Amino acid sequence: MRRLPRILKAVRRTALQAVPTVIGIVILNFFLLRLTPGDAADVLAGEAGAATVETLSALKAKFGLDLPVLQQLGGYLHNLAHFSLGVSPRYNQPVAALIAARLPNTLSLMGSALALALLLGITLGAIMASFAGRPADRALSVLSLLFYSIPSFWIGLMFIVLFSVKLGWLPSGGAETIGAGLTGWGAFVDRARYQVLPALSLALFYVAIYARLTRGDMLEVKAQDHVRTARAKGLPPLAVTRDHVLRNALIPVTTMAGIHLAGLMGGAVVVETVFSWPGLGRLAYEAVMGRDFHVLLGILLLSSLLVVVVNAAVDILQAWLDPRIEVR
Amino acid sequence: MTVKLASHQAGAFGFNGWSVVLAGLLTASFALLSPHALSAARAEAPQPVRGGVLRFLVEHEPSTLVTIAHTAGPTQRVSPKVTEGLLTYDLDFKPRPALASEWSVSPDGLSYTFKLRQGVKWHDGKDFTAADVAYSIKLLKEHHPRGRGTFASVTAVETPDPATAIIRLSKPAPYLLTALDANESPIVAKHIYEGTDPLTNKNGSAPIGTGPFIFKEWVRGSHIILDRNPDYWDTGKPYLDRVVVRFIADQSARSAAFETGELDLAGGPPVPYADLARVSALPGLGVEKHGYEYAGRMTQLYFNFERPILQDRRVRLAIAHAIDQQKLLDVVYFGYGKVAPSVVSPNLKAFFDPSIEPYGYDLKAANRLLDEAGYPRKADGTRFPLRLYANPFNTQASGDFIKQSLARVGIPVDFQFFDFSTYIQKTYTGRDFDLTLESLQNLFDPTLGVQRTLWSSNFRVGLPFSNASHYSNPDVDRLLEAAAVEADLQKRRQLWFAFQKIVYEDVAALGLIATDGVTIFNRKVKNHTIGVTGVDASFADIYIEK
Numbered sequence: 001m002r003r004l005p006r007i008l009k010a011v012r013r014t015a016l017q018a019v020p021t022v023i024g025i026v027i028l029n030f031f032l033l034r035l036t037p038g039d040a041a042d043v044l045a046g047e048a049g050a051a052t053v054e055t056l057s058a059l060k061a062k063f064g065l066d067l068p069v070l071q072q073l074g075g076y077l078h079n080l081a082h083f084s085l086g087v088s089p090r091y092n093q094p095v096a097a098l099i100a101a102r103l104p105n106t107l108s109l110m111g112s113a114l115a116l117a118l119l120l121g122i123t124l125g126a127i128m129a130s131f132a133g134r135p136a137d138r139a140l141s142v143l144s145l146l147f148y149s150i151p152s153f154w155i156g157l158m159f160i161v162l163f164s165v166k167l168g169w170l171p172s173g174g175a176e177t178i179g180a181g182l183t184g185w186g187a188f189v190d191r192a193r194y195q196v197l198p199a200l201s202l203a204l205f206y207v208a209i210y211a212r213l214t215r216g217d218m219l220e221v222k223a224q225d226h227v228r229t230a231r232a233k234g235l236p237p238l239a240v241t242r243d244h245v246l247r248n249a250l251i252p253v254t255t256m257a258g259i260h261l262a263g264l265m266g267g268a269v270v271v272e273t274v275f276s277w278p279g280l281g282r283l284a285y286e287a288v289m290g291r292d293f294h295v296l297l298g299i300l301l302l303s304s305l306l307v308v309v310v311n312a313a314v315d316i317l318q319a320w321l322d323p324r325i326e327v328r
Numbered sequence: 329m330t331v332k333l334a335s336h337q338a339g340a341f342g343f344n345g346w347s348v349v350l351a352g353l354l355t356a357s358f359a360l361l362s363p364h365a366l367s368a369a370r371a372e373a374p375q376p377v378r379g380g381v382l383r384f385l386v387e388h389e390p391s392t393l394v395t396i397a398h399t400a401g402p403t404q405r406v407s408p409k410v411t412e413g414l415l416t417y418d419l420d421f422k423p424r425p426a427l428a429s430e431w432s433v434s435p436d437g438l439s440y441t442f443k444l445r446q447g448v449k450w451h452d453g454k455d456f457t458a459a460d461v462a463y464s465i466k467l468l469k470e471h472h473p474r475g476r477g478t479f480a481s482v483t484a485v486e487t488p489d490p491a492t493a494i495i496r497l498s499k500p501a502p503y504l505l506t507a508l509d510a511n512e513s514p515i516v517a518k519h520i521y522e523g524t525d526p527l528t529n530k531n532g533s534a535p536i537g538t539g540p541f542i543f544k545e546w547v548r549g550s551h552i553i554l555d556r557n558p559d560y561w562d563t564g565k566p567y568l569d570r571v572v573v574r575f576i577a578d579q580s581a582r583s584a585a586f587e588t589g590e591l592d593l594a595g596g597p598p599v600p601y602a603d604l605a606r607v608s609a610l611p612g613l614g615v616e617k618h619g620y621e622y623a624g625r626m627t628q629l630y631f632n633f634e635r636p637i638l639q640d641r642r643v644r645l646a647i648a649h650a651i652d653q654q655k656l657l658d659v660v661y662f663g664y665g666k667v668a669p670s671v672v673s674p675n676l677k678a679f680f681d682p683s684i685e686p687y688g689y690d691l692k693a694a695n696r697l698l699d700e701a702g703y704p705r706k707a708d709g710t711r712f713p714l715r716l717y718a719n720p721f722n723t724q725a726s727g728d729f730i731k732q733s734l735a736r737v738g739i740p741v742d743f744q745f746f747d748f749s750t751y752i753q754k755t756y757t758g759r760d761f762d763l764t765l766e767s768l769q770n771l772f773d774p775t776l777g778v779q780r781t782l783w784s785s786n787f788r789v790g791l792p793f794s795n796a797s798h799y800s801n802p803d804v805d806r807l808l809e810a811a812a813v814e815a816d817l818q819k820r821r822q823l824w825f826a827f828q829k830i831v832y833e834d835v836a837a838l839g840l841i842a843t844d845g846v847t848i849f850n851r852k853v854k855n856h857t858i859g860v861t862g863v864d865a866s867f868a869d870i871y872i873e874k
Contacts, residue, residue, distance in 0.1 A: 036749075036750070037746075037749065037750045037753035037754060037758070038749035038750055038752055038753035039749075042749060042752050042753055042757075042792065043748065043749045043752065044391075044398070044400070045473065045752075045791075045792050046748060046749070046752040046792040046793070047399075047400035047401070047748075052473065052476045052477065052791070053788055053791055054476060055473045055476065056790070056791060056792075058471075062527065090391045091391055091548070092391070092392060092527070092528050092532060092533065093533070098548065101547075101548050101549070102548070102549055105549075157580050157581075157584070160580075160581065160584045161584065164584060164587075164588045165584055165587045165588055168588065171588070171590065172581065172584045172585050172588050172590060173576060173581050173584070173585060173590075174550065174551075174574070175550060176550075178550070178551045178553070178572050178574070179381070179553055179570065179572055273577050273578045273581075274578050274580070274581055275581065276550075276574070276575065276576045276577065276578070276581060277549075278547065278548065278549030278550035279549065282549060282577065283548075283549060285577075286388075286389070286577075289747060289748065289749065290391070290749070291749050
C-alpha cells in the first residue's frame, strides 16, 4: 500500500500544473477566436435577413463586443475567477447551463465509443496476433485498414441507410424517443437503441488503431523471455496470452486511449451532426458558426480540463498495469 | 376556413367617411375566385380529424422562440405556433383575421384601426387586450430588426377601449398591412415584457402566447414540444394534440429521417435540391412549392461600383449576357424556381414589372461589349480578373456556375466561398469583392426587401445586407423614397415599375433566380400550406388523416 500516498502526490502535482496550463489555454483560445472574421452580433444581424445600424450597434453593445479586446479578455477572466463561464449572446443562457445540459450526452457517447473501441480493438488485435500471418490475420488486417480509412460521417450515413432506412431496426437520429415519457429500464433501452449507431460510427476508427497496436505489441511481447518461461512451466496457451502477453501489451494501448479521448471529442462533432445527437460537439460546431465565443471558450476550457484529468488517470492506470512504472 | 366576419360589421366600422374594410365578404369573395384558395378548399373538403402528433422538422435550432426582437428563419418557423399576430395572409396575400377580427385604413394612410378578438386569453390565463397590442408594436419598433423600419413612422398606438387599437403614423407606410403576420410582427403579452429587456426576457425560451399551441419544453440540441391549447379562441382548433419540433443539422440525415418515416413535415427545402426528386418520390410523401411568397426568395448578383471596371455599364451588361439564367436554374437549382428578369421577384406579383425580359444569354454580344469597353482579350485569352463571393445560402455550385460562365467571355473569376459569418464580414465590412452572389429575400414588400440594396442612403459599411454595391443613382433614390410613402396601391406599383426599368437599363444589379421554397410533407398531413407563410403559420388548421 506504499502506492497510495504516491498517487495522491501525483494528483496534487497534476492539479498544480493544470492551473497555469488551463489559463494559458484560455488566453490562447481567446486570441485565436478573435482571428476569425465576424462576431456573434454580425451573425445575429445577418441571420435576421435585415438589420439597421441601430440593431447592430445595440447588439454589439449588449454583448460587450464593442469593448477593446484586452478589456473583453479581462472581463472573461474575471468571470472565470468567479467560476462563471459567462452568458451566451446567442442562446441568452449561462454558458455553464448550456454545457451542463449537453455534457452527459457527449460523455455517454464518448464513453461508450471508447469502451466499444477498446473491447473490439483489443479482441481483434488478440485474434490477429494469435493467428499472425494466417488468413484470419490477413482478413482482419484488411478490415481494420478499412475502418481506419473510412471517414466517420460516411460510415454513419451508411449505418443509417442500412439499419434505419432499409432494415428499420434502429432510429436514424436523436438521443431518445421524444415525448415518450419512459422511465427506468424502458428509458435505458430506448436510449441505448439511439446510441448504438453513433457510438459505433465514432468507435470504428479507433477499433482499427487498437487492433493494430494490440497485434504489434503482442507479437513483440510474445518473443520475450518471460513468455517463454510461462509456456515452459506448462501454463495453458489462453492463460499465457491473457496474463502474460496481453497485459504487457496493453501499456501502449492505454496511452493511446488517453490521447484519443480528446480526439473523440473532435470526432463527436461530426458524428453528433450526422445523428442529430444533442451533445457538446454539435454545440461547439454551432458556436463556431454563430461566432458564440463564450460558449466555445467554455467548451474548450472543459476539453482541456478533460485532457489533463484523463492524462493523470492514464498515468495512474499504467502504474497499476505495470508496477515498474513510477507515478511521478 | 377562418373567414367568419359578417357583412353588417363593415357598415358599423365606417371611419373618416370612407373606409377600406378588407375583411369579411371581400376576402371571402376573393378567396373563392382564386385558384389557390380553390385547391385549398378542395383539400379541406373532408372533415378534419382531431388528434395526433405532428413531427415537424426545423433544420437548425432556433436561438429564441419568439420573433419579437429576432427574425432568423428557424425562429420564424416556431414562433407563430405559440405567439400570434394581428393578421394572417392567404395564398393571394389577402389579409385574414387573426387576433384582429376587423381592420380599416384611413384614406390618407395615416391611421390603422384594429378591432380585436374578444375573450382571448394568454396561456397563463390573463386576458389579451389592446394594451398588449400597443406594447408589442412599441417593442417591434424599438427592437425588431425589421420592425425598426416597418414601424418607424408610428407616432402612437391608441387604445380607446380594450378591444380597439389604432396605429397612428406620421407618414404613410403602405407595407404595414402586409407586415402583421405572426412571424413578422408577433403580439406578445405586456405583463411579461414590461420593464424587461426583450432580448433577454425569459419568454424567448419558454414563450407564453395566445396561439393554438402551448409551449411545453425545449431540450436544447434535441427538440421542442408544443401541446394543444384546449382554450384556443378558434373553438375546435387546433386539431393536433401536439407538435414535436426536431432539429437536424445534417442534410443527408434529414433525407434519412424522411425515408424512415420519422418526420411528417418540413419546410426549406429541408434536403438538397439534388435529393428532392428521390425523397419526394417516396411513397406517402408529397412536395408543396407554395407558402414561401411571404419571404420572396431571390438569388441576385451585385456589382461593386467602387471598382472602375464595373462602373462601365458595358462591362455589367456583358456579364449579364454571359450568364445563362435558364441553365443556372436547371443545373444548379434543379428547376426549382423562376428566372428573374428584374431585381423584384416575379412572385411579388403586385410589384413585379412583367414587361421586363431577361437580358438573354448572348456570348457574342458579351464579347463585343467587353471589346468596346476597352478590355480586349490578352494573349492568354483573358481580359481582366474579378473576385466573386457567394452567400452560402446559395450553394457553392451557383458560384461555380457564374465562374464558368464568365470564363467563357475571358473573365477569370477568383471565386471564394465562406461560411455565413465570414461571408457577412468579408462582404459588408471587408468589401474586397467585385461581384457577390447574394441571396436576399424580397420579403412581402419590396420597400423592405429590395430598397435596402440599391438605395444610396443605405450604403453603410459593416451593416449586413445593406447597399454593399455602393450603387448610387438619384433617380432610383427618388423612386424608392416615393414608393415607401405612397399610400395608393396603383401609384405605388407604377413607382416600382419605373424603378425596375431604370435598374434594368443601368444594369445596376442582376436578379437571377427567384428560388422556390419546397415543403415536404407526409400525405396524411392536411392543411399544412394555407397561406403565404406556409409552414411558418400557426398550424391551427393542420390535421392528420387517420
